[in-house]
Amino acid sequence: MTTTIATPPPTINPKLIAPFVNAVRSVFRSMVNVQTTINRPHLKCEPCPAHDVSGIIGFSGETSGSVVVSFQMAAAEKLASAFAGTAITSDSPDFADAIGELANMIAGSAKKDLGGLANISVPSVIIGRNHQLARLSDVPCVVVPCSTPVGDFCVEVNIKMNNVPTSAHEVPQ
Amino acid sequence: MTTTIATPPPTINPKLIAPFVNAVRSVFRSMVNVQTTINRPHLKCEPCPAHDVSGIIGFSGETSGSVVVSFQMAAAEKLASAFAGTAITSDSPDFADAIGELANMIAGSAKKDLGGLANISVPSVIIGRNHQLARLSDVPCVVVPCSTPVGDFCVEVNIKMNNVPTSAHEVPQ
Numbered sequence: 001m002t003t004t005i006a007t008p009p010p011t012i013n014p015k016l017i018a019p020f021v022n023a024v025r026s027v028f029r030s031m032v033n034v035q036t037t038i039n040r041p042h043l044k045c046e047p048c049p050a051h052d053v054s055g056i057i058g059f060s061g062e063t064s065g066s067v068v069v070s071f072q073m074a075a076a077e078k079l080a081s082a083f084a085g086t087a088i089t090s091d092s093p094d095f096a097d098a099i100g101e102l103a104n105m106i107a108g109s110a111k112k113d114l115g116g117l118a119n120i121s122v123p124s125v126i127i128g129r130n131h132q133l134a135r136l137s138d139v140p141c142v143v144v145p146c147s148t149p150v151g152d153f154c155v156e157v158n159i160k161m162n163n164v165p166t167s168a169h170e171v172p173q
Numbered sequence: 174m175t176t177t178i179a180t181p182p183p184t185i186n187p188k189l190i191a192p193f194v195n196a197v198r199s200v201f202r203s204m205v206n207v208q209t210t211i212n213r214p215h216l217k218c219e220p221c222p223a224h225d226v227s228g229i230i231g232f233s234g235e236t237s238g239s240v241v242v243s244f245q246m247a248a249a250e251k252l253a254s255a256f257a258g259t260a261i262t263s264d265s266p267d268f269a270d271a272i273g274e275l276a277n278m279i280a281g282s283a284k285k286d287l288g289g290l291a292n293i294s295v296p297s298v299i300i301g302r303n304h305q306l307a308r309l310s311d312v313p314c315v316v317v318p319c320s321t322p323v324g325d326f327c328v329e330v331n332i333k334m335n336n337v338p339t340s341a342h343e344v345p346q
Contacts (some may be wrong), residue, residue, distance in 0.1 A: 046266075050301070058231020058239065058294025066231065066297045093219075096307030119292050121231025122312055124239045124331070128223070128304025134269030139295055158297070 012142050017041050019113030020067065020157050023106045024146055031105060032082045037147040044141035044156065050130040051154075052076065053090070055103025055123045062116035065139050065159030069103040073129065075151025082150070096125040106155065116161070185315050190214050192286035193240065193330050196279045197319055204278060205255045210320040217314040217329065223303040224327075225249065226263070228276025228296045235289035238312050238332030242276040246302065248324025255323070269298040279328065289334070 021038050028036040051070035058066050071079065073090060080088045080098035088095050100123035107120050133156060135141050144155040194211050201209040224243035231239050244252065246263060253261045253271035261268050273296035280293050306329060308314050317328040 054299070056229060056231075056239075056297050058229075058233065058297070060231065060233055060292030060294045065295050066229075068297065093310065097310055100307075100309055119233030121233045121294055122238050122309065122331075124229050124231070124241065124297075125307040125309065126227070126299050126301075126304050127307050128299075128301045131299050131301025131304045134273075134298040134300050136273055136295065136298065137266065137270055158295075 012041055012043065016114070016159060016161070017142055017144065017157060019110035020106065020144060020155055022113060023109035024144070024155060026109060027102065027105045028079075028146075028148065032079055032102070034079065034082055034148045034150065039145040039147060041142050041144045044135050044143050046135070048132045048135060049143075049154070050132055052127070052129050052131070053099055054126045054131070054133060055099045056126065056133075057103050057107040057123050058121035059107070059111070059118050059159050060121075061118040062162055063111070063114055063118035063159050064162055065157075067103070067107050067110070067159065068133055068156040069099075069106060069153060070133065070156065071099070071153040072151060075148070075153055078150040079148065079153070090127060096127065099123075100125045114161075185214055185216065189287070189332060189334070190315055190317065190330060192283035193279065193317060193328055195286060196282035197317070197328060199282060200275065200278045201252075201319075201321065205252055205275070207252065207255055207321045207323065212318040212320060214315050214317045217308050217316050219308070221305045221308060222316075222327070223305055225300070225302050225304070226272055227299045227304070227306060228272045229299065229306075230276050230280035230296050231294035232280070232284070232291050232332050233294075234291040235335055236284070236287055236291035236332050237335055238330075240276070240280050240283070240332065241306055241329040242272075242279060242326060243306065243329065244272070244326040245324060248321070248326055251323040252321065252326070263300060269300065272296075273298045287334075 052073035053076040054070040103123045141158040225246035226249040227243040229241045276296045314331040
């Protein structure tokens with residue numbers, strides 16, 4: 001009997017996503033003092049949703065890819081203000097730093113849980129109404145939608161483990 | 174005699190920028206078959222210029238930060254088409270991959286010249302008319318404006334060498 005191994009459709013690997021869910025809960029509770037509800041993660045679909053503000057962190061090493069924390073503008077201003085402890089609007093020089101630091105804390109916390117030797121880059125921050133984060137074809141992308149009392153945001157986890165089989169690529173039993 | 178060390182204003186470190194200038198020339202000549210004119214690099218100023226399409230690569234390790242290749246939409250479509258060898262518009266699924274791969278080739282080529290142990294992330298691609306790449310306060314950012322016969326683009330080099338003195342941080346003699 002021979003077994004034909006077809007390329008399985010991408011699935012969500014809980015081991016890759018759980019560290020980010022935990023990081024979001026922890027960072028927003030301790031640093032922003034906001035209760036966050038994590039909604040059901042889903043694979044990124046087309047057309048990609050649009051955002052106003054995004055903090056992007058690159059991963060390289062045993063975990064490679066990128067993680068993006070994306071906000072609508074009103075939520076970004078309120079959450080950045082809560083994080084900084086003072087009112088910050090999008091035209092303040094501190095606004096991008098606050099968004100970048102939130103993304104950095106989430107990625108840094110998740111990195112510890114992911115294990116392995118990975119490096120994270122300093123954040124890049126994009127500001128522009130209705131921009132889209134294009135989905136690249138060779139890395140699966142999972143969107144984790146998050147709700148807070150002051151507005152919604154999402155975390156896009158666009159990473160893969162290198163040299164380690166993940167459930168996203170295992171042959172179904 | 175005591176010497177007071179004041180924080181010097183940021184300056185452009187040619188050792189960090191030359192590898193990117195060379196990489197842009199080489200990648201666009203060999204892979205896009207387009208002659209590129211590199212204009213005078215300058216420190217990023219406020220307000221930041223707006224772009225339509227950006228490919229972002231994160232650096233980590235001995236060189237950390239990010240590098241962004243940003244295009245106006247018409248130039249992005251023409252250069253992505255020349256790179257792919259077939260007409261690509263911004264609504265094609267191949268568009269983001271082409272822009273990401275161009276950014277990846279520039280960063281990868283520059284990384285070799287920079288020396289040291291650095292890792293680069295997979296690219297993130299942002300599509301959105303008039304988005305801005307916010308300047309973070311703790312990493313100097315140099316803009317390298319580039320012209321081609323089919324439109325202009327720029328490379329934003331937002332990196333620093335870790336544990337290595339750079340001219341941007343040396344005390345003036």
